[in-house]
Amino acid sequence: MxxxxxxxxxxxxxxxxxxxxxxxxxxxxxxxxxxxxxxxxxxxxxxxxxxxxxxxxxxxxxxxxxxxxxxxxARPTEAEIAGMFEAMADLEALCAARAAERMTGSERRALEAVQEELRALVHLGDPHQFLEADERLHDAIHAGAHNDYLADLTRATRARLQPFRHAPAREVGRLAASHGEHERVVVAIVRGDRDGAAAAMRDHVLIVRDDYGVYVAALPAAERPAPAP
Amino acid sequence: MxxxxxxxxxxxxxxxxxxxxxxxxxxxxxxxxxxxxxxxxxxxxxxxxxxxxxxxxxxxxxxxxxxxxxxxxARPTEAEIAGMFEAMADLEALCAARAAERMTGSERRALEAVQEELRALVHLGDPHQFLEADERLHDAIHAGAHNDYLADLTRATRARLQPFRHAPAREVGRLAASHGEHERVVVAIVRGDRDGAAAAMRDHVLIVRDDYGVYVAALPAAERPAPAP
DNA sequence: TGCGGCCGCCTTGCATACAAGCGCCCGGAC
DNA sequence: GTCCGGGCGCTTGTATGCAAGGCGGCCGCA
Incomplete structure (x- = not known):
């Protein structure tokens, strides 16, 4: 093995x-x-x-x-997790804004192709495949920002939050909603609408954060992240 | 030793x-x-x-x-350095925006105090002391954003760029100019002007970047950062 | 019976010994 | 003269042995 x-x-x-x-x-x-x-x-x-x-x-x-x-x-406190989500929203929004300005034609087409994939996977309802493609979509946006350092920071932040995004993302209703949020982001990027892309991406990430909050609140206290350091 | x-x-x-x-x-x-x-x-x-x-x-x-x-x-290429400066401008602007929204009264007063110190140091013309206080000013803003993760990212980025900000910052004219740029930032933050603080901070960092560019261009080719990876 | 201090085990921190990969240099051949 | 290939030395990568610090349990005492 x-x-x-x-x-x-x-x-x-x-x-x-x-x-x-x-x-x-x-x-x-x-x-x-x-x-x-x-x-x-x-x-x-x-x-x-x-x-x-x-x-x-x-x-x-x-x-x-x-x-x-x-x-x-690492077992961050609730406040630390909230801060990382907030920072992730900002970083992803920055990437989206830059991507809207800088993506090449073929990059934009590739982005739309991934979004098409996601549309199909929503109907299949397979969370695992969906999340994998979702990751590819975000990755394409990070790369499209044409700033490796910014992309690295954003990806590192996603990785650190990954343990806390897993469970809630599996809810079935979330898939379709997530796809809709992506649609706004992708359309804005392809159109070159920098501010629109940033706003749409920020909203998307903040929704993910709120979902996490709802998920945590439903957890037995013992399994929740530490409230204090 | x-x-x-x-x-x-x-x-x-x-x-x-x-x-x-x-x-x-x-x-x-x-x-x-x-x-x-x-x-x-x-x-x-x-x-x-x-x-x-x-x-x-x-x-x-x-x-x-x-x-x-x-x-x-680490010996990043010119493009990588440019990317890190750009990201630093965004991160510092984010910190400034959040600081404008969230700083407590005493934090705002402390910020102004550091700015007063800097004003005095400009006249003394001691680059070393000035840079030390400058670092404290930025640090106060990072802390004032009340998001430890974002503050860490920003500080880490500053540290990585530090080796490339050293030499040009020592030019005497830079001190007074830098102080003026800070003034805009501090005033906006204290006033709670979120967008103004972000814009002023971004401008400040981008000026630092441009100074670095001018400095590099004046360097003999052998001492410049690698143009290619 | 409850509390406090001491002792011992288990884990991590550091040093050293050994293995293996890479580059450089030299020799030979074209 | 130049280019290619193999051996040698130096560096990094890994294993193991030893020391020291922390934590829990146990015992003694109040």
């Missing part, structure tokens, strides 16, 4: 990607402890590359570490 | 701060190689904590690493 997939990469880099994946996929839930020895055994490597992977993930914010006390999957 | 300053922190963390400092201060220039063994000797530690520090710095973007080929201080 855990053979060294790609001998070109280093073990530490490989582990970083795998652990990050387990976090954003939800296999490792926020608050879960990351035991170096256990991870080393699980991936059949020594502790050294595990430690390096953990350090990198800590720097990227996905996990929290305290000296001599180990690492846990 | 290099005694273990604070026994509470781990060596790796300490090294990370020290190396980051040498980069933003300009002691380690973009493109300089970071030899693990050499750093280990210089700081009188083993390679292990050095490696961990390097991994964290790589994750934060201050240095570049390639497998089996070591680490160098």
């Amino acid at each position: 855990s053979l060294p997939d790609d001998p070109r990469r280093t073990l530490a880099e490989d582990l970083r990607l795998r652990i990050a994946d387990e976090i954003v996929q939800g296999t490792l839930v926020p608050g879960a402890a990351l035991d170096e020895t256990e991870l080393a055994h699980r991936f059949e490597v020594s502790r050294t590359p595990v430690r390096e992977a953990i350090r990198q993930l800590a720097a990227s914010g996905l996990i929290d570490t305290k000296p001599h006390r180990g690492a846990v999957v | 290099s005694l273990p300053d604070d026994p509470r922190r781990t060596l790796a963390e300490d090294l990370r701060l020290r190396i980051a400092d040498e980069i933003v201060q300009g002691t380690l220039v973009p493109g300089a190689a970071l030899d693990e063994t050499e750093l280990a000797h210089r700081f009188e530690v083993s390679r292990t904590p050095v490696r961990e520090a390097i991994r964290q710095l790589a994750a934060s973007g201050l240095i570049d690493t390639k497998p089996h080929r070591g680490a160098v201080v």
